Amino acid sequence: METMPNVQELMNNAVLALNENGILHQIVQKQIEKTLEHIINDVFGSFSEFSKTVEKAVQSALKINIDSLDLPGYNTLVIETVREKVDQLIHVQGIERLQQQLDEVLNGAKKEYSLQEIVDAIKGDATDYSDAPGEHMSLYIEYRPRTLTFIYMDSEPDVQKYRCNYGLVVNQDGTVHSVKIDGTELNKNQIMNGFHGSEKLLFQAYATKATLVGYQDEDEIDTSYDNEED
Template sequence: MTQQTLEALLCERVSAYAASDRPRELIDAGIDNMFKAVVDDTFRSYGDFSKAIKEAVKSALPANVSDMFELTRYNAIVAEALRQRWEQAAVQSLILKSADQAISEVLTGEGLITGEVSLKALLEAFVEANKDEARKEGWERPEIRFEEDTRYSSTHLSIFFDPEPESSYRTSGYSSRDQRNDYGLKHRICVRLTGEERPAASQWESATRIGEVYSACLDDKKIDLKMAVRTSWERMLASLYFGNAVLLVDCELDDFSYGLDD
């Protein structure tokens, strides 16, 4: 009798349990846990999805990542490559929007992604960066030289510049020195003029010529990816050499001085 009562009771409770929402809750919880485990496993550092993202980012970056924040061309390449890869991977729009905003904040700024650089602004920044030394040494103006060459199919302009004026260089030391040739100056920019000009703002000014930088040296060393780029004028020069910026030749040799007599 007792056995029949227990059997009947078990049957009743099993039937009641099966008819309740509890099995559905447990099944839902189990499915939740299963999917959570799958997602956690997928996004772990050793998961296939994480590895794929790492490889995509790695292949989008230039060889020397430390220089990307100074050099325009690589900034643009990295930003565009990351955006394309994330779009192709159908990354959720909210994540893509946040990532795009982060890219824009990091890869824009002074001396970075710009379309053109004024030679006058570059040399003014160069003068400003050397004013303290000029004041200490009593220099009136930097040594700046323009050398134009029309022997080839296009016109080439070489800009040589050094913080120390030639007069000071030749009289410094225990004996007078020979005059420095153009390549004896610390810095130079080699420009291929495109032939395009912008009209002058007034009759007393010259038209602005447009050029493309194909060679540049800092401290008589050719710019490369491993070179430290620190000052404003160095960043502008780097964006010309490595980036897509054009040079606006918008100044004359006599436009620049340290202003010590002002």
């Protein structure tokens, strides 16, 4: 009477054979790539969730229990494959996302902006969904005709200049040297998230090295909020 074959042993031998032939590596690599592409496409635009999602995917992959198959280096294979694919996808899709945001935010950019125009945009942002925060916004101009001019702005009244949310540095020739939004220098993450309203104007002025006009005297800039009811 023939002995029934051990099914578990047959499966182990089959998987070990796939591993020796390199086929298992290809299967794992393709599956991880497909999973990560799906994750990136779904949540790449939301940076607050992106890293958590990838972390969960990595943790899930590492929890695969195949100790009974005795495949040495399997977890190392998964880790290296995940790291490689994440790096590739972030690089490629990150560049595409960045380019898309740049195209959108630079649409309608001009060669010249007035400080009053930017101030009005900041006031407009502050009153879009709520009442004016005070009678006037904060504005400080350190005008230096022979060097850099520093401009500090905030939608709230009486904010100390170094605590203002918005900043402009203007070259001697009037071109925009640098910009601060939310109290920080422009960075890649801000660009990826996109800009609107006054932030969009500030970014456009900086990105195109536009000329700023009407910034020499802060007394000439209307910083008051129009609180009159229609």
